[in-house]
Amino acid sequence: MPQTKLLLTLLTSLTLSAELALPPLAAAQTTQQTTAFTITGAVVERDGSPLYGVIVRAGNAKTMTNAGGRFTLTLATRPEGGRQALTLSAVGKKTQQVTFVEGHPLRVVLEDAVGEIKEVVVRARPNINALDLRARSGVVAQVDMKLLAQKPMIDLSLALQGAVPGLTVVNRGELGMKPEIRIRGNNSFTKGDAANEPLYVLDGKIISPQAFMTLNPLDIREIKVLKDAVATALYGVKAANGVLEISSRRGVSGPMSISLSTQAGSRYVAVRLRR
Known part of the structure; x- marks a missing residue:
């Protein structure tokens, strides 16, 4: 009988220890889930129309805007202060760097990349x-x-x-x-x-x-x-x-060059026919 009571006491203490150990594990899982950081925003042109295919980079992570110009980028860890630097680039547009602040969705306007050509020379082939x-x-x-x-x-x-x-x-x-x-x-x-x-x-x-x-x-x-x-x-x-x-042949600059080529031929009658 004393042995039975001792066994029950040990089982009760083990159960209480397991129950006390569970909350820290659940808290760790909750903390790990909350470390993910989501960045949302939209990219438009100057007239407000959405831009498709804009590459959005945040460190090694990157994504692309959809047909509506919107993007969602999820980072594995939350940056310090809830602020993350982004780089946006697209063909024919100027690359732009912006900072995302947690809780404030981005709306970025990309400008056209216009280059000026000072002088263009069009030459036709003479031949x-x-x-x-x-x-x-x-x-x-x-x-x-x-x-x-x-x-x-x-x-x-x-x-x-x-x-x-x-x-x-x-x-x-x-x-x-x-x-x-x-x-x-x-x-x-x-x-x-x-x-x-x-x-x-x-x-x-x-x-x-x-x-x-x-x-x-x-x-x-x-x-x-x-x-x-x-x-x-x-x-x-x-x-x-x-x-x-x-x-x-075309004339070239430099000293004069003179070339001479001659050909000669002869014909003769090998046999004369007599009547």
Whole structure:
């Protein structure tokens, strides 16, 4: 019987100790929950319309405004004095720093970020060959002018034979007939050379095939061959058969330079026929 009373006394004391220990734990949980700090506010433009997508930062925490321009940012710990510095930024707006005070929702007006350009110079390319976009987006072949100058030739068209893949030159040998130049073959069944002839462009200006034949190779700096849709995009439907772009040599500052190139040929009768 005394042992039973002693056991009851020990159980009662343990229960009382557990009850006394519970309130501090609950108080600690309540204190931990109250340490969270919530920041609310709205961001608008000068005319009062809400701003969407504004980035709001408070230290390492950040959020973004919704369609109504409002934001809510919760911090893990309550700042000292209930005041928290915020940084607001958006594309096309000036970055602004404000201070949030607990119990006072923010309303921030972001100003437009306007920059002044003192001077703008717009320069047009003197030659369409200077454009670099075609080399990245289309098929552009360049003729080696050093090899071209070494060929004995009557006109410039015959010198292009074998110079570029896909470019063919046919010389029928008829009196008064110019050679036929084709880029990737014939594209039309229409009778005549004009339906399948490429477009000739000299320093950004369209020239005739006859003018191209009479050009001096020594006066040409480079020749480019456009073979695909890039030619049509630059010159329109006229370039459906391809484009031959020619860039002429330009004068440069410095001492005078003189070059001389000569070519000579001879013909003779090998055998005379006797009647």
